[in-house]
Amino acid sequence: MKNQGIGSWLRRRLAKSGDKAAIVFVDRTTTYRELYERSEQLASALAARGVGPGGRVAYFGENHSAFLDTMFAAASMGAIFVPLNSRLAAPEIAYALADSGATVLIHPEAVGAVAAVAVRGSGVTHRIIVEDAPGATASTTPVGVIDPGSDAGPVPAIVVEQFDDVVASGVVDPVDIVITLDDPAIILYTSGTTGMPKGALLSHGNLTWNSINVLVDYDYATTDVALMISPLFHVASLGMGLLPALLKGATVVLEPRFDPARVLQLIEEHRITNISGVPTTFQMLCEHPDWASADISSLKTLTCGGSAVPLRVLDAYEQRGLGFSGGYGMTESSPGVTSLSADRSREKAGSAGLPHFFTDMRIVDADGQDVTAGEVGEILVQGPNVIREYWNRPEANAEAFTDATWLRTGDMGYTDVDGFLFIADRIKDMIISGGENIYPVQVEAVIRELDAVADVAVIGVPDERWGEVPVAIVTVRAGHAVTEDTVQEHLRGRIARYKTPKRVIVVDEMPRTASGKVRKADLRATFGA
CATH class of the missing domain: 3.40.50.980 (Rossmann fold)
Structure with missing residues (x-):
């Protein structure tokens, strides 16, 4: 075939599995043919x-x-x-x-x-x-x-x-x-938290190589049944779930939106093997009243992105014989950058894992020089899954790439001696208080240890003396209570005093993106004064 892009996949599938179920949407099953x-x-x-x-x-x-x-x-x-x-x-x-x-x-x-x-x-x-x-x-x-x-x-x-x-x-x-693999396939608009959204131009090669990375690093089979509960207009659902499943010839159960009770029913009805989501997704499932009685014996692969899985959620799934594969990525990398296998989720708790098989990563300082293990710097990414340009944004291209090949992610992180990546924070989310750098992700991880905390986001707010100070925004689990004293006492001795939030604000719910990530820009606008 002349067509080497993702548009050729279905035609190539015909002889191999034309009559096999490709998509189950609501009550309709569609074969690959x-x-x-x-x-x-x-x-x-x-x-x-x-x-x-x-x-x-x-x-x-x-x-x-x-x-x-x-x-x-x-x-x-x-x-x-x-x-x-x-x-x-x-x-x-x-x-x-x-x-x-x-x-x-x-x-x-x-x-x-x-x-x-x-x-x-x-x-x-x-x-x-x-x-x-x-x-x-x-x-x-x-x-x-x-x-x-x-x-x-x-x-x-x-x-x-x-x-x-x-x-x-x-x-x-x-x-x-x-x-060709170099030809453009999809324009995905970034969230646009600063300025107008940019269109990331994903090529057929970007999507193909990302799918290959997923199939190499995760245990996919043609007999798998993947449940898609996150929106497909988000790169994680599209690139880490749908496309690899279809490339492999698996079956995709497609849901319009996430509902925990229905998800538990679908797992049993369709013998779901694979689910991708964010920590909130999996937390809502294991805290649902039907969790204990639901038949989830078919599940084998749970992939979680966006942030680290809270330990109590990890415990709930391990009690049912399940573990999580984690990872880190972004729209511009289609999206996979790193993956953490389920069998190392305890040993490397809090890590985003190792680079995907055909993806390279560096951590650099402000001068663009590689840093040593344990030192925080900006994460750079290179590989066939990484975009080459933004749509009609030459100025953004100049800012985003170094040496025309390495993508600047805007994320801060470090690696341990084994090369496992740990995310420190987004550059724009880092708090500078009295000249000290505070990475909210670290503070949030410790606050999540409290059983009463359902979710937390730490933001920086202006302060006359220190420039900025951290403030924690939390949601509370049903039947529990959280006070400022409770949180600050829990943090005492676990993190440096300057990292401890000066205020703790309880809210009913967090503002979130369609992929489930907390919109910190909205929190700063509401509570940053």
Whole structure:
């Protein structure tokens, strides 16, 4: 085949496992053959609507089988797929559509109000509406207002169609065009915590090599059944879960959103073997009333990212004979950088593990020189899974890369004598108090030892004397209580006094990204005064 990209995977799968279940979405099972045929029909239909090689096709919404149809359709025809966060407001979606130059937007009905506003003046010519999954509710995301400007002129007419009708209008007549591993496949927009979001341009090679890294470093089999409960528009779910599973020929059970009771039911019903998530996901599962009685005997691989797994959560799963594989990554590395195998999760507690098989990592000081084991510095990453550029952002490229090959992650960390990575913190989250560096991740890990603490985020707030001082924001487990004295007493003797939070603020819930990470920028805006 001329097509060497991810768009060729389904066609290559036909002879090996065409009649095997590829996707289970709600109550519908789709074989690899059916997924291939639907994606080829959609590719044909998109071509008839003006999409060609290099064109951009966006998808906005929660997990849905149409996400896969769209991604593989775009990849098979050399177009670029643009998945968008379903929690964004219309102005944020409008920015991504305009910045990427997408001409087609595909989305479920539930986010239709947001999408209808977001496409105005964006360059989108076709809006294709997907039927909602059963039980879907209309988005509660604020629609927002798009101001095209007084001299913007009339808004072009946008063709609105139904997804199934569009697919049915296409034909299964694949055109095998030349697509190399260096060609662009997906634009994923970063969270944009500082300035406007940047579009990370992931190539077919980035996604392929990341998937190979996963298959080398984790125990995947064609007989596996992977449950996808995190949003596919997030790189961790897409790169560490969905794509490796499909490359291997496994089955993916796709859920629109996370619900712990339903997840426990699905594990038993579909004999789930693999789950990827964040610590909060796994904590909510083991604290659910059905946990003790749920049949989870089929599980074998639990992959957790975002932060270290709290010891009490680790204990709960080990009591059921399960361990966690951890890791560290980012959008720009598709996303895997390091992995920690389950059998070393106790020995190397708090570590993000060793670099993935085909990925290299360095820790450097402010002058770009390698540091010794135990010394904190910035993490640099290199490998075939690492992007080469951002979409239309040459100034960001110049800032992000050293020697044009090593990506500056913006994360601080250190390695132990065995080469295992420990994350210190994001550079922007580091607190400088009286000239001393405080890494919130370290303080948070100790506070999480308290049984009463469900979650914690430590931020820096301005202080006249010290410049900044740490403040802890905590959520409390049901039936427990936390006081400032409790936290400070627990920290006494465990960490230096200057690292101890000067205030402890209890909140009902943390502001989170769609991937489950705490939005510290929001906490600083609320409590930083």
